Amino acid sequence: MNRQSLQRAAVTAGSSVLAVFVALAISTIVLLVTGKDPVRAFSTLFEAASDTKVLQGTVNRATPLMISAAAVAIGFKMNLFNIGVEGQMRVALLTTAVVGANVNLPPVLHVTLCLLVAMASGAVWAGIAGWLKVKRGVNEVISTIMLNFIALSLVAWAFDDFFREDNNTTTVLVKTKELPRSAWFPDIVDRRLNGMIVVAIVVLLVFWVLVWKTRFGFRLRASGANAGAARATGVHPKRMILISILISGAFAGLVGMRALLGDVHAYQNNLAEQQGFNGIAVALLGRNHPLGIFFAALLFGFLGEASGKLQLEDIPKEIATIMSGIIVLAVVIINEAVKRWNDKRIQRRAAAALEEVPS
Amino acid sequence: MTATLESSTTDRRPMRWSTLSPLRRASLVWLGALLVFSVVRIITNADDLTSSGTISSTMRVATPILLAGLAGLWAERAGIVNIGIEGMMIVGSWCGGYGAWKWGSWAGIALALVGGALVGLVHALATVRFNVDHVVSGIAINILAAGSTEYLSIIFFKGQQGGGESQSPTGKGGYGEFDMPFLAGGRIGSWRSPDILGWLEKKHDVPLLPDLAGFVRGLVSDVYLPTLVAVALVPLSVWVLWRTRFGLRLRSSGESPRAGESLGVPINRLRYQAMVISGSLAAFGGAYLSCVFTSTYRQGQTGGQGYIGLATTIFGNWQPWGVFRGALLFGFPTALKFRDSKNVPALILVAAVAMLLIAVWFVLRKRSVFASGAAAAAICLILAYQVIDEVPSEFVAATPYIVTIVVLAGARQQLRPPAHAGLPYRPGENH
Numbered sequence: 001m002n003r004q005s006l007q008r009a010a011v012t013a014g015s016s017v018l019a020v021f022v023a024l025a026i027s028t029i030v031l032l033v034t035g036k037d038p039v040r041a042f043s044t045l046f047e048a049a050s051d052t053k054v055l056q057g058t059v060n061r062a063t064p065l066m067i068s069a070a071a072v073a074i075g076f077k078m079n080l081f082n083i084g085v086e087g088q089m090r091v092a093l094l095t096t097a098v099v100g101a102n103v104n105l106p107p108v109l110h111v112t113l114c115l116l117v118a119m120a121s122g123a124v125w126a127g128i129a130g131w132l133k134v135k136r137g138v139n140e141v142i143s144t145i146m147l148n149f150i151a152l153s154l155v156a157w158a159f160d161d162f163f164r165e166d167n168n169t170t171t172v173l174v175k176t177k178e179l180p181r182s183a184w185f186p187d188i189v190d191r192r193l194n195g196m197i198v199v200a201i202v203v204l205l206v207f208w209v210l211v212w213k214t215r216f217g218f219r220l221r222a223s224g225a226n227a228g229a230a231r232a233t234g235v236h237p238k239r240m241i242l243i244s245i246l247i248s249g250a251f252a253g254l255v256g257m258r259a260l261l262g263d264v265h266a267y268q269n270n271l272a273e274q275q276g277f278n279g280i281a282v283a284l285l286g287r288n289h290p291l292g293i294f295f296a297a298l299l300f301g302f303l304g305e306a307s308g309k310l311q312l313e314d315i316p317k318e319i320a321t322i323m324s325g326i327i328v329l330a331v332v333i334i335n336e337a338v339k340r341w342n343d344k345r346i347q348r349r350a351a352a353a354l355e356e357v358p359s
Numbered sequence: 360m361t362a363t364l365e366s367s368t369t370d371r372r373p374m375r376w377s378t379l380s381p382l383r384r385a386s387l388v389w390l391g392a393l394l395v396f397s398v399v400r401i402i403t404n405a406d407d408l409t410s411s412g413t414i415s416s417t418m419r420v421a422t423p424i425l426l427a428g429l430a431g432l433w434a435e436r437a438g439i440v441n442i443g444i445e446g447m448m449i450v451g452s453w454c455g456g457y458g459a460w461k462w463g464s465w466a467g468i469a470l471a472l473v474g475g476a477l478v479g480l481v482h483a484l485a486t487v488r489f490n491v492d493h494v495v496s497g498i499a500i501n502i503l504a505a506g507s508t509e510y511l512s513i514i515f516f517k518g519q520q521g522g523g524e525s526q527s528p529t530g531k532g533g534y535g536e537f538d539m540p541f542l543a544g545g546r547i548g549s550w551r552s553p554d555i556l557g558w559l560e561k562k563h564d565v566p567l568l569p570d571l572a573g574f575v576r577g578l579v580s581d582v583y584l585p586t587l588v589a590v591a592l593v594p595l596s597v598w599v600l601w602r603t604r605f606g607l608r609l610r611s612s613g614e615s616p617r618a619g620e621s622l623g624v625p626i627n628r629l630r631y632q633a634m635v636i637s638g639s640l641a642a643f644g645g646a647y648l649s650c651v652f653t654s655t656y657r658q659g660q661t662g663g664q665g666y667i668g669l670a671t672t673i674f675g676n677w678q679p680w681g682v683f684r685g686a687l688l689f690g691f692p693t694a695l696k697f698r699d700s701k702n703v704p705a706l707i708l709v710a711a712v713a714m715l716l717i718a719v720w721f722v723l724r725k726r727s728v729f730a731s732g733a734a735a736a737a738i739c740l741i742l743a744y745q746v747i748d749e750v751p752s753e754f755v756a757a758t759p760y761i762v763t764i765v766v767l768a769g770a771r772q773q774l775r776p777p778a779h780a781g782l783p784y785r786p787g788e789n790h
Contacts, residue, residue: 136767136769138767145442146670147764149666277502280495281502322503322506324502325502
């Protein structure tokens with residue numbers, strides 16, 4: 001890595017860290033104004049960081065966030081905004097729960113089949129938005145928002161009318177038929193840390209290789225950076241859009257799998273809720289880079305997990321949600337400010353270098 | 360809006376749709392729609408389909424959607440895409456609940472307007488001052504609004520009489536309900552005037568007349584005053600945006616900010632103003648939910664209506680009256696479901712008849728592919744009507760979104776969004 005790209009990486013990482021600190025500062029003000037002790041809040045959070053249980057929970061929570069952030073980021077890389085991860089995830093959840101429960105296979109194959117079904121169904125739902133964009137020119141932001149709500153209604157209807165199991169056990173929650181044990185994703189630490197984190201890391205690796213190390217990825221980034229130039233070099237823009245939306249949807253299908261295969265083992269309402277949306281925040285904080293996403297997901301996972309501890313100290317755990325919102329806003333604002341500052345810096349240095357050259 | 364496009368396709372036709380005045384065109388469309396509903400009502404015997412009760416509850420359901428749609432319209436006309444409407448509505452509903460509990464219902468709305476304006480300013484600050492992507496900022500606002508209202512609820516509402524972690528105590532005071540004298544039997548002083556439309560409405564065997572009476576009576580009976588205010592905002596928006604200097608400049612900011620800038624229009628200031636208006640409108644919609652429609656704030660009360668509002672802005676082609684139409688259209692199935700879900704299947708038949716009309720329209724334009732598609736859809740819908748005896752409520756909920764996608768995919772040529780909405784812009788950069 002040469003000096004310039006190292007500098008750029010430092011600036012990028014620095015602005016994300018700065019955003020986190022700004023968010024901490026604003027949360028402090030919020031806590032002070034509402035009469036809560038910020039020192040206690042933050043020391044509680046710090047203490048939580050040395051608790052193994054909290055850390056295991058953090059990884060569990062970070063798993064779906066990494067995958068959904070990768071789904072969002074691959075779209076971002078070519079200026080496509082897939083807000084529909086939530087809906088694609090939901091469609092994939094029910095499809096996989098139904099298919100997985102009605103198939104009998106040996107353990108490894110069964111899980112593999114479930115993951116493949118999830119990817120396929122997520123991709124199909126995302127494909128609708130892709131088709132609308134490519135064939136009918138419908139903006140993907142609007143269509144994926146609408147498709148989210150349609151998915152919500154469709155899945156709720158299909159669940160209620162066809163797939164719910166009315167069992168007479170004591171549980172209040174209605175679920176679909178439970179997946180056979182062969183479809184359960186194994187835990188690393190029993191009931192505490194699920195193995196899906198491995199899949200999440202694989203997804204991030206695939207994302208990295210695909211976008212930065214292949215010809216397809218180069219074309220993808222080229223289309224995002226300068227669509228006109230990319231087209232001039234023979235990139236087929238519509239095909240690129242369709243393929244990247246399909247990949248994004250396939251990733252999105254995997255988002256809910258930790259909750260489905262690793263935790264509940266059946267579909268129920270509210271399963272993995274909001275995890276698709278939260279991926280957007282993680283992708284923004286992680287600057288659409290696999291490494292950044294990895295750490296951002298861990299941070300958000302930690303905030304979510306440790307906020308439970310705040311409740312014990314009589315501090316509403318929703319402060320964690322506020323923090324994530326502020327982080328998103330701060331990170332984009334600081335990015336823009338830092339970009340301007342960096343541009344100016346480079347311009348100044350170029351000007352200085354020009355003056356040194358004897359005329 | 361659609362006039363320029365339709366004139367090119369209808370020139371050959373003897374009856375020139377394009378030469379009709381907008382008012383006549385609008386009344387023909389409304390009359391046609393009413394005729395369709397009237398026919399379906401008589402066929403299906405679903406008298407509630409066009410009763411004044413249904414229409415007036417449609418108005419109530421549609422008011423927040425209308426306000427959210429107007430919020431989207433004001434923002435996008437100034438060039439800012441506002442995905443944060445949902446968040447602004449959430450803030451509005453919280454402020455409404457708080458204000459109504461502390462001081463009374465009108466104070467709740469007033470507080471909501473202030474809160475919404477502030478959130479609007481945050482969005483403006485991010486998008487205008489810092490040039491953040493509009494969609495990103497909107498999403499951040501939605502997260503932030505949900506988080507902070509939950510937080511504030513715990514601080515202020517928890518442990519109060521009737522309040523809790525996720526809901527406010529019951530608000531004080533209501534809003535006067537209003538009936539128009541003579542038309543809907545309203546009172547003048549203590550004298551109760553005759554209910555002429557109510558009498559007409561009961562003549563169920565006649566086509567069209569009771570439907571018209573029901574429609575008009577629905578608009579003028581049991582009206583909450585805030586609904587009147589919301590409806591009045593539609594012509595007001597038309598007037599301000601298309602008849603004043605402020606409006607012209609604001610639209611220039613959405614169409615071509617550089618052109619506006621070169622004429623000395625303060626684009627950034629206008630965008631801040633537009634976002635204050637947009638935020639207040641959305642928050643008004645939220646407050647309507649928490650202190651008019653019900654009298655408590657509940658977490659999650661807005662339930663995605665901000666996004667329906669966004670859909671309404673698109674469906675209404677970025678025109679205030681279009682937004683009004685869209686809000687009624689999207690509110691209608693919900694209102695019908697609230698009153699009696701048995702009437703909902705009749706809507707399938709309405710859609711079928713509408714599809715048939717569209718097929719005829721395409722035949723007249725010699726677009727055989729579209730015509731046969733529409734006809735096939737109509738046949739499918741009629742078959743569906745025969746088979747189904749109850750429409751699942753999930754489908755009613757999904758209707759606005761499906762309609763929006765179909766409109767976006769099918770009638771894209773007729774839609775004309777502000778040309779510069781959502782694009783990055785910094786004053787003084789392109790000279």
